[in-house]
Amino acid sequence: MITEQWTIKAVLNWTQTYFEQKSVESPRLSAELLMADTLALERIELYLQYDRPLEKQELQSFKQKMFRRVQHEPIAYITGSKAFWESSFDVSPQVLIPRPDTETLIEAAISQIESAKTPLRILELGVGSGAIIVSLAKQFPQHTYFATDRSYSAICTAKKNANKILQTNSVFFILSDWFSGLSAGHLFHLIISNPPYIPTKDLKTLQPDIFKFEPLIALDGGDNGLFHLKQIIQQAADYLEKDGTLMLETGFDQRHAVESIASSTGKYENIKSIKDYAGHERVVLISPNKCIEKCDSVTQIGQK
CATH class of the missing domain: 1.10.8 (Helicase, Ruva Protein; domain 3)
Structure with missing residues (x-):
């Protein structure tokens, strides 16, 4: 001792x-x-x-x-902070600890945002600590950002990080289970999310640091890991601008399942994926079907 x-x-x-x-x-x-x-x-x-x-x-x-x-308590929870991208984020056991894998999602979003000629409306579903949306808002403050989470504690943590990191807080936070708290007709140029995608049966195989301490609600993707991904994909087209993009982080082996879900809705086209630095399929980019968006816009506005 x-x-x-x-x-x-x-x-x-x-x-x-x-x-x-x-x-x-x-x-x-x-x-x-x-x-x-x-x-x-x-x-x-x-x-x-x-x-x-x-x-x-x-x-x-x-x-x-x-x-x-x-x-086996994670160091980030002991110290109360975690470095991610270019900032240090406050974290607690109520939010998932930001991971290096998610930087692939950030990079994909940056490549979309930096080519924009006009101000964008960007939505993150499941904001957690705010690591994704705050990092984007810090790098591109000229756009307007929205973030949802069903956890009040997560919303509070994300707002705290936004106030600490951003010179001008341009992020609007909404307590919402995915799209449920959004009004019909609100459209976004980019919808981004790192939803729970680990199959329930696999949770107990995670490292003790994760399984014992991190919020399982932010990890559990249902029986096959696709429950929340499917919910988001089925609804997102109704909230995307005609030239918008849905950007999702997924499990390394879920690309084809996600593509199948998107195709089955008949609402999307131009589905592609991006690999992380380990060579795993990590991010899926999905664009709305422009014909359906244009022809059925009146019908779609009322859908959720």
Whole structure:
């Protein structure tokens, strides 16, 4: 057990060994991130202060975080923040921790937005921490953004991040289960979502950090993982501009199922996918069928 006066280096070395014994993922990195958070330092600064002794209260604070990590609680929940894209987002157990995989979704959205000649209306379904919509609003503040979530806690977290990160908050937050809180006739140039897409039966196979601590409501995609994806795809065409795009993050093996769902509605065309850096099909882009959008617009406005 860590006792009395220990230097940063000595505590990190001891903690790394302890984490290894307890099968904590990335033991050295975990120790350094917790130490940096305890001392309000950047990780690089730890190396510059290796011989600095820890004060009693600093040591006690670190030990509390260390024991939480041994229980496999995610570091982001222990520290209360997670770096994503170009910002640091506040997170809590009420929202999913932003993941590197989702940066593929951000990149796909950026490629769509940066070519726009006029202001866009952009909607995110299931905003969570706000990592996606706030990152886009930070990079392209000239557009108008909307974000929904069925969790009041998630809406509060996302608003907090928007107020912290954006110079001018151009994001409107709506408490809504997908499209249910939106008025008919509201159209968007881009609808983006990272919905729950993990099959229910696979949840228990996830790492303990995820299964025990992250909100399952943000992960559970139903029996085959397609429940929420299907809901969104079936309704989104009624909320897209004729030249709009529906952009979805999906499981690595769900591309063909998602394409089949979109095709079966008769509302879409030009369905394509984008691979993540691991070579997995990660993002699906779907455009509305322009003929149907034009010919049946009066009928579609009233649909949900």
